Amino acid sequence: xxxxxxxxxxxxxxxxxxxxxxxxxxxxxxxxxxxxxxxxxxxxxxxxxxxxxxxxxxxxxxxxxxxxxxxxxxxxxxxxxxxxxxxxxxxxxxxxxxxxxxxxxxxxxxxxxxxxxxxxxxxxxxxxxxxxxxxxxxxxxxxxxxxxxxxxxxxxxxxxxxxxxxxxxxxxxxxxxxxxxxxxxxxxxx
Numbered sequence: 001x002x003x004x005x006x007x008x009x010x011x012x013x014x015x016x017x018x019x020x021x022x023x024x025x026x027x028x029x030x031x032x033x034x035x036x037x038x039x040x041x042x043x044x045x046x047x048x049x050x051x052x053x054x055x056x057x058x059x060x061x062x063x064x065x066x067x068x069x070x071x072x073x074x075x076x077x078x079x080x081x082x083x084x085x086x087x088x089x090x091x092x093x094x095x096x097x098x099x100x101x102x103x104x105x106x107x108x109x110x111x112x113x114x115x116x117x118x119x120x121x122x123x124x125x126x127x128x129x130x131x132x133x134x135x136x137x138x139x140x141x142x143x144x145x146x147x148x149x150x151x152x153x154x155x156x157x158x159x160x161x162x163x164x165x166x167x168x169x170x171x172x173x174x175x176x177x178x179x180x181x182x183x184x185x186x187x188x189x190x
Contacts, residue, residue, distance in 0.1 A: 052093040061161035081117040
């Protein structure tokens with residue numbers, strides 16, 4: 001039951017509360033920083049979503065989805081230029097998906113057309129990879145592995161992360177595409 005401000009009449013309400021936090025509330029309860037009764041009311045179902053930096057392989061699909069969400073109905077679909085996805089995947093994303101969305105919105109606003117290029121990215125993404133993030137040993141620029149990796153990542157971006165469409169565009173079976181993606185992930189390149 002709730003009462004509107006300035007009213008004495010009580011009204012019944014039927015609501016569900018969805019709450020999000022980046023802190024372990026059970027520890028906050030133990031330390032006396034969060035009310036135990038409220039914790040037990042809110043913790044009916046708990047979903048843990050790892051930060052973007054721990055699931056960087058989801059970035060191409062997330063970027064595609066976010067670009068679709070920021071697009072106005074009268075605009076063409078946004079696309080990422082060569083090297084943009086690589087820059088995005090090297091960033092540490094301390095601001096998580098919100099930071100990714102802000103970066104894409106900002107880059108889209110600065111882009112003169114519907115293609116976001118590296119020059120459209122914020123300055124912090126144009127600098128070398130964050131020193132705190134573990135460095136990846138990427139193949140040499142023109143090695144066969146680097147060309148394959150770039151080709152696959154570009155195809156993923158151009159086909160909105162849809163494996164069947166990417167496999168078709170690359171002229172390989174889906175099984176081959178999945179094997180190559182697994183190999184890139186194992187090497188820390190995807």
